[in-house]
Amino acid sequence: MTAPQTTDIPQPPMAPAQLPDGAQLVLRVMPLPADVNANGDIFGGWIMAQVDLAGAVLPSRIAKGRIATVAVNQFVFKQPVSLGDLLSFYARITRIGNTSISVRVEVYAERNPTELHVVKVTEADLTYVAIDAQGQPRPVPR
Numbered sequence: 093m094t095a096p097q098t099t100d101i102p103q104p105p106m107a108p109a110q111l112p113d114g115a116q117l118v119l120r121v122m123p124l125p126a127d128v129n130a131n132g133d134i135f136g137g138w139i140m141a142q143v144d145l146a147g148a149v150l151p152s153r154i155a156k157g158r159i160a161t162v163a164v165n166q167f168v169f170k171q172p173v174s175l176g177d178l179l180s181f182y183a184r185i186t187r188i189g190n191t192s193i194s195v196r197v198e199v200y201a202e203r204n205p206t207e208l209h210v211v212k213v214t215e216a217d218l219t220y221v222a223i224d225a226q227g228q229p230r231p232v233p234r
Contacts, residue, residue: 110212112198115182119146122178134173139214143167143197146181147218151193154185155222156233162192163219171213177201179213186217191229194219 121142129135144161151159173179180200187194199214224230 111200112182112184112196115184115196115198116150117180118149118183119181120178121181123173123175125175128175131172132174134175134177136169139169139173139179139199140164140167140216142179142181143199143214143216144218146183146199147195147197147216148220150183150185151195151220151222154188154193154232155220157230158223158225159193159220160223160227161218162221165194165217165219167214167216169214171201171211173201173213174203177203177213188232190231192219192221193232 119142123134123138127134127138144164148159148161178201180202182198182200184196185193186196195218197214197216197218198212200210201213203209203211222230222232
């Protein structure tokens with residue numbers, strides 16, 4: 093009896109993409125048909141909500157407790173997002189204050205799985221504040 097042969101499953105070629113230095117992958121999601129706007133692209137508000145969720149990951153770890161979004165300092169849609177795109181959200185802390193934490197979020201879309209193409213679709217800067225049980229600002233642990 094011969095051992096079964098194994099075959100290597102071909103991996104898609106890595107698409108050339110300039111991913112953000114020092115950032116961590118904090119969220120990966122694929123939009124659904126319910127997330128489409130009247131133009132047939134993914135609704136910008138849905139993307140904004142995902143950026144807010146992704147942006148909160150690192151500050152919540154640092155704050156070691158509740159946080160709240162206090163500012164969207166910048167939000168740029170660079171390209172439309174389409175059904176079938178797989179979105180990857182990368183976050184990097186840009187500032188830690190006494191009670192607040194600022195984050196840069198960059199969103200990349202993986203398109204066309206047969207000939208993988210990765211493009212940056214969104215970038216944003218957000219600020220979160222650490223809050224106590226009463227919703228009041230509290231110091232960020234050092």
